[in-house]
Amino acid sequence: MIPYGRQFVDDDDIEAVIGVLKGDWLTQGPSVEAFEQAVADLVDARHAVAFSNGTAALHGAAAAAGLGAGDRVATTPLTFVASANCARYVGADVELVDIDPTTLNIDLDKVPATIDGLVAVHYAGLPVDLRQLAVRPRVIIEDASHALGATTPDGPVGNCAHSDLTTFSFHPVKPITTGEGGLVTTNDDELARNLRRFRTHGIERRTDPPWAYDVVDLGFNYRLSDIQAALGSSQLLKLDRFRSRREELSGRYDERLAALPIELAPAPPSGFVHGRHIYPVRVEARRALFDHLIEAGVRPQVHYVPVHHHTTFDHLVGSWPEADRAYDRLLSLPLHPTLTDGEQDTVIHALEEFFS
């Protein structure tokens, strides 16, 4: 079966992990610090704080920024639930804002001016153009789980040019992997301090006596391990190669599928580099095509069942017609750095066969 997403791990990655296993630190230590510095340098951010996964990173970002009870936090319905749940974790209310069908990202024109927080998800790796936001809410978090390696006219995604914090996920299908893992970038010293405290039980170190520490806030154990961070630093060296291959494969889909009755994945506007995390097309008869691809040995995916379709969001009031219209037709075709031209040809032939 040709999977929709897959990690690429080579001998260098394995050596890096073995190096840590032979050393003194397994949990958060010097390899986490080195990984954080490498990501901060890459995305041009002042601080990077690693977390145990992308969901914890979002929780940390919402808490560090002071979102809480009484706050209204907007996000897109077309995302993984963690983008919305981070508001609920801190007691804030989620407000879904419909998508722009051209980009499949949140429609910034529809974000209420009175909102307290915004979680802007760079869907599929296409950055939300935050310059277009008419009124800046108190807190802007970019959920860049799909978008490590993407850039905007203001620089790399993660530099927080128009946000307070940016979160990443390093789940195996993401742009790079640490197994499970996440990270938050920010340029604000206080937010960085809050993030570090939140990820380690709310603890602040004291110097006297030498063993002293104080738990000043409610926090969690959301730490990344040095084992994972070593993998992350090694993967980061390959990010350019990964993204270029994803770009090449996306270009081949664009070209080879152009004549079929398929709405191709959204292209980036000029000045933007797309992260190319997934290749989401829109088709009629999506279910029949899904089954046909499975029979042909191809495992597509659907990103995502919209947030408001889930039982736990039954309390949300409103309608999000563009997200529903997109969801009815969405299908993500296989896209990952290990996908060979031959495997992609298999996917394309299966699509041609379906529409012939």
Ligand SMILES: Cc1ncc(COP(=O)(O)O)c(C=O)c1O
């Ligand atoms: C848009 C988005 N946000 C958040 C997450 C959560 O990341 P993680 O799986 O690392 O917790 C994911 C990953 O599935 C995601 O795709």
